[in-house]
Amino acid sequence: MPSSLEIAGRRWDSRLILGTGGFRSLEVMEHAIAAAGAEIVTVALRRVDVGTPGSLVETLDRLGCFLLPNTAGCYTAHDAVLTARMAREAFGTEWVKLEVIGDDRTLYPDATELLDAAETLVAEGFVVLPYTNDDPILARRLEDAGCAAVMPLGAPIGSGMGIRNPYNLAIIVEQAGVPVICDAGVGTASDAAIAMELGCDGVLLASAVARAKDPVKMARAMRGAVDAGRLAFEAGRIPRRLHAEASTPDAGLPSFSP
């Protein structure tokens, strides 16, 4: 088994964090969470107009999930901070997945607003997990601001393009003193494995599972990929070589007569 993940002093057996968005139904979501073995799942806040907002929370509570609210859809530090405060009230948690995006075409984080919001929320006692660019300098600034983890993207949210800049992720991992969670971009199991092999401490994904043809099966695949990638990272891969290196020794090789 891979080692456990520690964020802000809490230990987690699963290194796969699942977003709950995009599922066809609560029932599919429920089975996918179970198949993923995820302990932490993200939720969002939107206006209540009619209906029963309780059903989602009841389902997640029944599964024993730890709810990580996000600030999805916020474009300014002001809105993100207020959304985080509302999430703390709604879910009774100090933890927040901080998202402050720059535009709706890329959904890339707005670096200055993100850092501003992170500083404010840390000062208010939040456990801040920021969704960030794959920028080592910004990641360092977020860590310096007191964030409990950094969550660089592998590719744009929902794009399924995989880990587009593995070298930047490797630099972020190398320098980080807090857990690095690869957040966004994973399209299939090998993407999650690559992120983990690079040394990421966890993977956060939603669309890759929720929008797969068979979400429950993909959730199981992601669980395996995250475990396999982590195990490979901990095991230490062999160096890449241009030329072959025989694994069977030459010693004792017979010399057959023609």
Add this chain to the structure above:
Amino acid sequence: MKIVLNGSEREVPDAVTVADLVGAVSETDAEGRGVAVAVGAEVVPRSQWGARELAEGEHVEVLGAIQGG
């Protein structure tokens, strides 16, 4: 009096409370887990929902949990 609830103007009785509004828009239980309320830019803690009366023209946001990444 008129207030703005989740972006729409509403006619409500004087001295209506946050708790009244939450009850009007959601079927959440008294514990209200998964629901949060802001009046203007201030979050109203659940413990104050019953006591917080609204004034003419105030903007109220009642938010609830949805699925999201």
